[in-house]
Amino acid sequence: MAKMSRAPRRAPGPVAGTAHGRRGRGRRFLPGQGKGAYTLSRDRSDHGHNGHGKGGLGYAETIAFTVLAGIVLGLLAGYGLDRLLHTTPAFTVVGVFAGFGIALYGVFLETK
Numbered sequence: 180m181a182k183m184s185r186a187p188r189r190a191p192g193p194v195a196g197t198a199h200g201r202r203g204r205g206r207r208f209l210p211g212q213g214k215g216a217y218t219l220s221r222d223r224s225d226h227g228h229n230g231h232g233k234g235g236l237g238y239a240e241t242i243a244f245t246v247l248a249g250i251v252l253g254l255l256a257g258y259g260l261d262r263l264l265h266t267t268p269a270f271t272v273v274g275v276f277a278g279f280g281i282a283l284y285g286v287f288l289e290t291k
Contacts, residue, residue, distance in 0.1 A: 245289070246282045253278020 257274020261267070 242286050242289070245285050246279070249278040249280075249282025249285065250275055251278070253281070 253274040253276070254271060255274075256278070257268075257271035260270040260274070264270070
């Protein structure tokens with residue numbers, strides 16, 4: 180269902196319904212435009228792939244950023260553990276793979 184939003188009020192020109200003072204000149208206001216009338220907002224979020232509200236490239240972009248975020252968060256967590264424990268980059272490697280695995284699981288849940 181579309182949301183109802185109140186259109187911004189605009190001061191009418193000297194002749195109601197026109198943008199300029201002379202009749203026949205200027206552009207005419209659309210019905211309900213600038214007179215405080217209620218207008219329906221366009222809600223485009225209901226179109227898309229599998230009811231998720233995203234379609235095509237937007238859906239692929241979400242998957243790509245999910246995988247990238249998982250890898251980066253795993254990398255940062257592993258690097259932090261390596262610095263904290265003064266170890267070799269073992270936790271960094273484990274963190275990258277763990278982040279990738281968790282991200283793939285998130286993509287699986289999203290596309291299910």
